[in-house]
Amino acid sequence: MLGIIELGRKLITTLIKGLGALLKKLVSVVFAKFPGIAAKICSKIDGVVDKAIKAVNQLAQKLKTKVTQVMDFLAAKVDQALAAVQNFYTKLISTLGNLFIATFLDVLARIGALGKAAKRSLSHLEGKMWEYLLGVDISKPMGAAAAEGEAVEEAGPAAEEKLTAEDIEMESVEEGEMDPALVQEANLKDGETKELSGSRDPATMDSILAEFDTGKENQSLGGKIADGAKLRANNAKMLFDQIKSFVIKWMKAHGLQLLAAVAGILVTVGAALVITGGSISVLIGPIINAITVLMEAQAIVSVAQTLAQASVQVGTYLVQGWQKMIEPAAIALATAMAMGLVELAMALGMKGLGKGLNKAGTALKKGSTSTAKKGVKAAAGAGTKGIKGLLKSGANLVSKTGSMIIRNGKIVIKSLKKGLMKGAKKLQDLVGRILQKFKFKKFKLVRKGKHIRLYGEVNPWVLLADGTIEEVENLDGRKAGISTQAEYDKIKSLKASERKEVYNKAVAKEDGKIDFDSIADTVKDKPQKPKKHQAEKISTLQSGNGPYSHIQDSKYVGSGKDFTPAQKKKIIEENMKKNGGVVKSDDTSELLTKPQKSKKGVTPDPNEWQIDHIIPRDKGGSNSYSNAQVLSRKANREKSNKLP
Incomplete structure (x- = not known):
């Protein structure tokens, strides 16, 4: 062109x-x-x-x-x-x-x-095999109620007991001012909540109960095996006693009909032998063979049906396991394996024993002495009190490690002492300290007004610490929340009249927040006189070393003044000219974004550009182009009023 x-x-x-x-x-x-x-x-x-x-x-x-x-x-x-x-x-x-x-x-x-x-699932396999064969699981304690054949409500898979806030508490809750660094990292507004991960192997109701156990867990391996064998023997005797009792009762009620039926069969067979001259005996072998073939065919059908049922259980295992529901998935897989193993054993020659036991179990389930299966299942674990039962017992106990006690029907965690928050600068450090003392599942921070409360989850949520946020009181008695030490120092250095002016400007804005970058604009007092060594440094910096010192200043340049809109526009234009049409930080050369209009509830982008006084105004810095630099909002706030 x-x-x-x-x-x-x-x-x-x-x-x-x-x-x-x-x-x-x-x-x-x-x-x-x-x-x-x-x-x-x-x-x-x-x-x-x-x-x-x-x-x-x-x-x-x-x-x-x-x-x-x-x-x-x-x-x-x-x-x-x-x-x-x-x-x-x-x-x-x-x-x-x-x-x-x-x-x-x-x-x-x-x-x-x-x-x-x-x-x-392997831990459930034996019980499910007994249940499939007999209709009940004799690997678990059955209890007196089941032995007597009483109908008891069926129990489902064991689930962790649920405690409430009335059941567990901390012996001491940490209170006091929370370090500004923790407050800033939490970055919570009033009413907001933030969750943090806890231990990979958290405390459970079972592990807590084991802490108060009387010593069963210390039993030798031989003793545990002996107890297991004794338990199964007692349960088997109890079950077969019920079978015998049922058979006797049934024979008393139906014995005459059974005798008449057997007599009728014998008379019929005898008559057939007389009439045929004994030739019917030749057919007995083929008849027995036919019955055997029929039974085998029925066994094949049974196996096929079992495999179909087992596939449903396998499907349940896959669905529940994929949803990370481990216990239900384990039980479903154990049920499928038990069905397959029992049917395989029956197909390999144990049909008679298997079917006989299965029929006995079925007879028990349909008998007039009520359902043994329900009684046995409900009685499983009936001898164990559980943590709730232990709390209701009124016992005062101390855990083996001394980290917990049971007192007045409550679990009291003693391992967390005062001074928990002292010196903690990062949330991860604070969480790490706590996990060394007690394995909480997870943590959460909750902001309520000027308080940030830390909770740990055991089963219910337990309050661990109640930290307060340092605030500055204005003349009218209201509060202006701050989040960093630099902001606190800035507010603290103001006079009472200056604080009020800052507060009034904040409440007039849409978001109601204090703009700490503009505090120097609000305060009309003369800038502080710099100390001697600062004055020498300022004199050196004001000699024209800034990135925009080549721009001609106007006659209105003076100490303690802010840059005018025209000056800011000129500085940004010069920045874009030397950076190919984009705005970059004069300190780090990172790409910056255009500032947006302040909106309520919206946190400004920390990467938006701001015009900074290289020498702060309160230390004698002027609005000369030689004293200007472009920084990100974050960098400008961190620099605050420090000398370069």
Whole structure:
């Protein structure tokens, strides 16, 4: 474009010069007799030609300048567009990557849950085999109620007991001011909650109960095996006593009918032998074989039906395990394996024993002495009080490690002492301290007014610490919440009148928050006189070393003044010019974003640009361009009013 303008300029100036030369020739011919007049006219023509050429050159230069500005503007916009596109794709790729990783980790966790359920199913296998054979699980304590055949409500899979806040408490709850660093990391507004992960192997009701056990867990391996054998023998005797009792009762009620039926069969067989002359005895073998084949066919059908039922249980295992419900999945898999193993044993020659036991169990389930299966299942674990039962017993106990006691029907956790929050600067450090003393499942922080409360989950949530947030009192008695030590120091350094002015400006805003960056704008007092060593440093820095010292200052520049909107605009334009049309930090060269209008409930972007005084105003810094730099909002707040 600039080449075309230059070419046009040369063409036009050449034409003007040629026209001037032609006119001078004509004048020389016409006024050949009057050379004096011809010379004056030619001089006038030269003057007009020079003016015309100068005008053309000026016009061409202006066009070049405008075209250059347009091209620079378009180039800056293109750079901005490319930067935006690059930023978009970077965030898109990062988001997709995070989603993929999260999905992959979730799949691994679900596969791991299936593995845990499969491993745990082995502990249920024996009981499920007994249950499939006999209708009851004789590997668990049966209790007197089941022995007497009483109907008891059926118990489902064992679930962890649920305690309430009335059942468990801390011996001491940490109270006091929470470190500003913890407050800032928590970043909670009033009413908000944040959860934190706890121990990978958290305390459970069973592990807590074991802490108060009387010593059974210390029993030798031989003793445990002997107790297990004794338990099964007692349960088997109890069960077969019920079978015998049922058979006797049934025989008393139906014995005559059974005797008559047997007699009728014998008479029929005898008559057939007499009539056929004994030849019917030849058919007894084939009849028995036919019955055997029929029984085998029935066994095959039974196995097929069992496999179909087992597949349903396997499906339950897969569904529940994939949902990370390990205990129900383990029981379903154990049931499927028990069904398959029992039917396999029956198919390999144990049909008679298996079917006989199964029929006995069925007879018990349908008998008039009520359902043994329900009684046995309900009695399983009846001898164990559980943690609730232990609390209701009124016993005062001390755990083996001394970390807990049971007192007045409550579990009291003693292991967490006072001084829990002292010196903790990070939430992870605080959580780590607690987990060394007690294995909580997880933690949560709750903001209520000027309090941040820390809870730990055992079974209910238990209050561990109640931290307060340091606040500054205004003249009218209201409070202005702060979140960092730097903000607190800034407010504390103000006079009472200045605090009130800051507060009034905050409540007038839409979000109601104090803009700590503008506090120096609110305070009208003269800047503090810097100390001697600071004055020397300020003098050195004010000698024109800032990134915008090349811009001419106006006569209104002075110490303690803020940059005007026009100055801020000029600084940003200069920043964009040297950074290819985008705004970058003069300190770190990171890409910055345009500040947005403040909105209630919306936290400003920490990466938006701000114009900072290199030497703070309260230390004598001026609004000279040489004292300006562009920083991110976060960096500006961290710098505060410190000298560089």
